[in-house]
Amino acid sequence: MAHVYVFPGQGSQFSGMGKNLYDINSLAKELFEQANEILGFSISDIMFNGSEEDLKQTNVTQPVVFLHSVIGYKTLQNIQPDMVAGHSLGEFSALVANNTLSFEDALKLVSIRAKAMQKACELNPSTMAAVLALADEKVEEICTKVHMDTEEIVVPANYNCPGQLVISGSIKGIEMACDLMKAAGAKRALILPVGGAFHSPLMLPAKEELAEAINATEFKIPTCPVYQNVVAKAVTDAATIKNNLIAQLTGAVRWTQSVQAMIADGATHFTEVGPGKVLQGLVLKINKEMVVSGVS
Structure with a gap:
């Protein structure tokens, strides 16, 4: 009876996201301020007050969804998942949840990924x-x-x-x-109303840029397995996690197969952490017997 924490990708953002956490939780406030400092601009202001159009830009969307998910996760008490997974961008949130990446390093990588993907979209x-x-x-x-x-x-x-x-x-x-x-x-x-061909060979320029940043970042031994998009199975080796995270930019997100693999390995309860309820719905479509919940 394993409990899985899953994290959404871009597309689930909304204006005002995270504001309630900022207002009521001192840790959340501290992490938002830290994110503003790391990124060099007030991303919290965009999250709390930005328009739908402001939040749609790839180089903004990815950091805001990551921050909403990870800060939400970190404000939960005594959470020790048996497994984690994330849909596309959400894989970075999952890697913070299982302590492979620090909050700071993951945010920097997400920012690099977002900007690189934006450039690749403009090229092709x-x-x-x-x-x-x-x-x-x-x-x-x-x-x-x-x-x-x-x-x-x-x-x-x-x-x-x-x-x-x-x-x-x-x-x-x-x-x-x-x-x-x-x-x-x-x-x-x-x-779909998207600005580029994500998870396709057209993201190769972004993949090369992201690979350099990932290879220069410390990845620790995770505290529980991450089921990575490109292989759809449990991974615990830090070097393999790096390689799969790089491959994800031009490879497919095998979410159906990942959820099926987690269920085969004993998963019974899936909790989605972050904006929206998309992953809860997908899990139930994959296997209606699963217990799902959400933390937004």
């Missing part, structure tokens, strides 16, 4: 699309076909739950793939 106009109610194997087959026929980049990016897979790639490639997905029976193949 690209997008993502959500494909609903089509078998993973069929989505993979269509992505491969589009690439083989046209050399356009299209890859599976987020295996969110059975019947929900997000693809990523060039604008032309994604448009062609969406048409083929619908023709193959997908309930929907919807292009």
Whole structure:
């Protein structure tokens, strides 16, 4: 009967996030002030008072979601998870929760990752699309076909739950793939309002920049396993965690497979820490017998 703590990625941000924690909890206030100092600007002001548009920029979104999740986690009392995992960006929050990374180092890496991804998005106009109610194997087959026929980049990016897979790639490639997905029976193949092809080869320039920063950062032996996106299994070796975290930028988020692996290893209760309830919903779609809860 293992208890898992899971952490969301970008897309769950909202104006006013974290303000209540700042106002009522002295540790939270201290960590927000520390984050402002590390980043060199008042990210807390953007979180508390920024517009939806302010929070949408990749170089802002990633640090704000990370901060909301990690500060929320650190203000909980006597938390000792048996396992941790994070969806995409959330993997950095998970690595703070299991003491692989310090708060300071993780925030610096998230900031570097966000800026590098923003630059990569500007270099290569690209997008993502959500494909609903089509078998993973069929989505993979269509992505491969589009690439083989046209050399356009299209890859599976987020295996969110059975019947929900997000693809990523060039604008032309994604448009062609969406048409083929619908023709193959997908309930929907919807292009998403994102600024780039996350978790695809188009993130290679960002991956190279992030790799340099990760390799220069101390990763400690974790206090519990992290189920990493690219391998969807428990990892406890610090060097392997580094390599998987680097690979994640151009590799797929295997969330379905990660949750299934945690359940196979004894997980029964999943607590989502951070903004929103997206991961709780995905866990139940993967296995409706799980107990889920949230700390926002």
